[in-house]
Amino acid sequence: xxxxxxxxxxxxxxxxxxxxxxxxxxxxxxxxxxxxxxxxxxxxxxxxxxxxxxxxxxxxxxxxxxxxxxxxxxxxxxxxxxxxxxxxxxxxxxxxxxxxxxxxxxxxxxxxxxxxxxxxxxxxxxxxxxxxxxxxxxxxxxxxxxxxxxxxxxxxxxxxxxxxxxxxxxxxxxxxxxxxxxxxxxxxxxxxxxxxxxxxxxxxxxxxxxxxxxxxxxxxxxxxxxxxxxxxxxxxxxxxxxxxxxxxxxxxxxxxxxxxxxxxxxxxxxxxxxxxxxxxxxxxxxxxxxxxxxxxxxxxxxxxxxxxxxxxxxxxxxxxxxxxxxxxxxxxxxxxxxxxx
Amino acid sequence: xxxxxxxxxxxxxxxxxxxxxxxxxxxxxxxxxxxxxxxxxxxxxxxxxxxxxxxxxxxxxxxxxxxxxxxxxxxxxxxxxxxxxxxxxxxxxxxxxxxxxxxxxxxxxxxxxxxxxxxxxxxxxxxxxxxxxxxxxxxxxxxxxxxxxxxxxxxxxxxxxxxxxxxxxxxxxxxxxxxxxxxxxxxxxxxxxxxxxxxxxxxxxxxxxxxxxxxxxxxxxxxxxxxxxxxxxxxxxxxxxxxxxxxxxxxxxxxxxxxxxxxxxxxxxxxxxxxxxxxxxxxxxx
Numbered sequence: 240x241x242x243x244x245x246x247x248x249x250x251x252x253x254x255x256x257x258x259x260x261x262x263x264x265x266x267x268x269x270x271x272x273x274x275x276x277x278x279x280x281x282x283x284x285x286x287x288x289x290x291x292x293x294x295x296x297x298x299x300x301x302x303x304x305x306x307x308x309x310x311x312x313x314x315x316x317x318x319x320x321x322x323x324x325x326x327x328x329x330x331x332x333x334x335x336x337x338x339x340x341x342x343x344x345x346x347x348x349x350x351x352x353x354x355x356x357x358x359x360x361x362x363x364x365x366x367x368x369x370x371x372x373x374x375x376x377x378x379x380x381x382x383x384x385x386x387x388x389x390x391x392x393x394x395x396x397x398x399x400x401x402x403x404x405x406x407x408x409x410x411x412x413x414x415x416x417x418x419x420x421x422x423x424x425x426x427x428x429x430x431x432x433x434x435x436x437x438x439x440x441x442x443x444x445x446x447x448x449x450x451x452x453x454x455x456x457x458x459x460x461x462x463x464x465x466x467x468x469x470x471x472x473x474x475x476x477x478x479x480x481x482x483x484x485x486x487x488x489x490x491x492x493x494x495x496x497x498x499x500x501x502x503x504x505x506x507x508x509x510x511x512x513x514x515x516x517x518x519x520x521x522x523x524x525x526x527x528x529x530x531x532x533x534x535x536x537x538x539x540x541x542x543x544x545x546x547x548x549x550x551x552x553x554x555x556x557x558x559x560x561x562x563x564x565x566x567x568x569x570x571x572x573x574x575x576x577x578x579x580x
Numbered sequence: 581x582x583x584x585x586x587x588x589x590x591x592x593x594x595x596x597x598x599x600x601x602x603x604x605x606x607x608x609x610x611x612x613x614x615x616x617x618x619x620x621x622x623x624x625x626x627x628x629x630x631x632x633x634x635x636x637x638x639x640x641x642x643x644x645x646x647x648x649x650x651x652x653x654x655x656x657x658x659x660x661x662x663x664x665x666x667x668x669x670x671x672x673x674x675x676x677x678x679x680x681x682x683x684x685x686x687x688x689x690x691x692x693x694x695x696x697x698x699x700x701x702x703x704x705x706x707x708x709x710x711x712x713x714x715x716x717x718x719x720x721x722x723x724x725x726x727x728x729x730x731x732x733x734x735x736x737x738x739x740x741x742x743x744x745x746x747x748x749x750x751x752x753x754x755x756x757x758x759x760x761x762x763x764x765x766x767x768x769x770x771x772x773x774x775x776x777x778x779x780x781x782x783x784x785x786x787x788x789x790x791x792x793x794x795x796x797x798x799x800x801x802x803x804x805x806x807x808x809x810x811x812x813x814x815x816x817x818x819x820x821x822x823x824x825x826x827x828x829x830x831x832x833x834x835x836x837x838x839x840x841x842x843x844x845x846x847x848x849x850x851x852x853x854x855x856x857x858x859x860x861x862x863x864x865x866x
Contacts, residue, residue, distance in 0.1 A: 276769040277692025284683040287739035295716035397613035405798035407816035517800040555711040566707030
């Protein structure tokens with residue numbers, strides 16, 4: 240026999256359980272009602288997604304195997320023979336012709352598929368220079384502006400403002416800054432270094448890199464400033480007590496503790512630079528002599544100047560393959576961050 | 581705010597070491613900031629010059645004049661471009677705020693069948709380069725007859741997985757007990773969302789709103805492709821074509837650049853905090 244108090248406790252806990260069950264039924268379970276509500280809430284986005292992202296991705300895949308012309312308006316599979324097998328991969332085969340070692344790069348002009356490797360070369364060079372400099376630069380600026388310095392806000396705004404600009408504006412402004420009569424040459428002329436930076440095939444890609452750095456460092460600075468906020472003061476205190484000087488503290492405390500930020504910044508920077516387009520087009524329209532024809536500039540031209548939609552989409556998928564590798568790591572990183580919330 | 585390297589007891593704020601360090605620090609960031617602002621400065625200076633290439637280059641306009649702006653506004657439909665851009669950025673922002681807050685809420689707070697899979701699908705599309713979808717979307721819209729129309733300009737921009745992601749994170753961090761209480765008081769799902777959670781999401785909505793507005797305002801690729809008529813251009817596309825039209829008249833081109841850049845700077849300076857937060861949260865490339 241249980242005492243009255245025990246039975247009270249029992250029923251109280253039972254009551255608690257049933258309330259909890261009722262509550263969780265009310266709000267948590269995938270009930271019919273919840274399914275309907277959830278469906279109604281996401282339907283606008285699902286429609287927009289299907290029409291403008293998912294559908295187009297699937298269609299793009301089909302398109303990349305077709306010979307497509309805007310004016311003919313029809314798409315037919317583009318067959319080609321590879322080792323005696325007939326496959327509808329004509330676009331990819333055209334694009335991925337052997338690396339044209341023997342060709343003179345500069346003389347590559349008309350058919351856009353032979354320009355593919357040239358565009359890849361330009362894009363890889365651009366990425367290889369811009370990404371490391373932009374990351375180290377962003378880190379150093381963030382470090383300087385995280386310290387005890389007056390007028391932080393003004394400095395941060397100065398470095399960040401270019402991030403806000405349309406690629407069209409950046410490209411056009413820099414075209415003027417770097418032109419024969421431009422302000423850069425005004426500084427260089429006394430040194431005898433004045434030059435048509437934007438008009439020469441030898442320097443145009445370098446000039447484009449400069450624009451990329453100008454626009455990119457502020458963005459990385461912000462990410463690094465956010466990262467710096469997360470390093471506990473105690474670590475600096477401890478390092479100082481251990482006798483580390485300023486440089487050593489940066490080397491052994493700041494830098495290693497920004498591991499996540501480094502990774503995030505690097506992956507983002509690579510994805511961004513691989514898709515560089517607007518500044519290249521606005522700066523020099525892919526020229527002079529194709530020196531600033533990057534992958535996306537070539538895709539744009541192939542699609543909207545030559546109306547070869549199939550070939551352009553195949554190029555876009557090849558770009559996607561590269562970006563996917565980096566994006567995958569980025570996605571994994573986001574998942575990790577989500578767990579730590 | 582964490583203490584910086586310079587902020588600990590016993591740090592001497594005098595002596596040759598301190599002053600050389602401080603000078604180096606201020607010197608380098610100031611030099612950098614001046615270099616970074618140089619293109620802006622020169623843009624304004626050129627736009628205000630009567631003849632920018634005459635009599636050598638100078639950082640200051642020789643004679644300040646508004647002639648370039650007057651000619652630009654007289655010969656080009658700048659007002660129309662401005663309205664187009666505001667309409668484009670404003671409508672896209674409004675759609676994104678409504679759609680993404682609904683979806684973000686559902687994906688965070690309503691347990692419905694297939695929720696996680698749907699979210700995964702949304703997030704997975706973030707990594708697809710714009711150029712992959714631009715071409716099929718262009719074909720779709722040209723079949724609908726939407727090329728060179730406002731609906732064609734706006735519609736593809738309202739599907740934005742990033743906004744859903746951002747708002748879902750925010751709603752997820754708000755306690756579920758609030759919703760439970762609202763439901764016991766008789767609120768339905770929409771009322772719970774609209775009356776309880778949405779007001780609490782104001783900071784996140786402001787962040788997403790400003791971020792979307794600015795990225796749409798400066799979007800170059802999509803309007804370049806979809807707007808074929810001059811009267812449908814947005815400012816970035818217009819600038820590109822003005823430059824091609826007035827090839828060597830840099831005063832005019834820089835006046836056009838100033839017209840498009842200065843509003844962005846104004847928006848940035850007034851809403852810097854939200855914009856930077858949006859950038860940091862989303863990790864999007866500018």
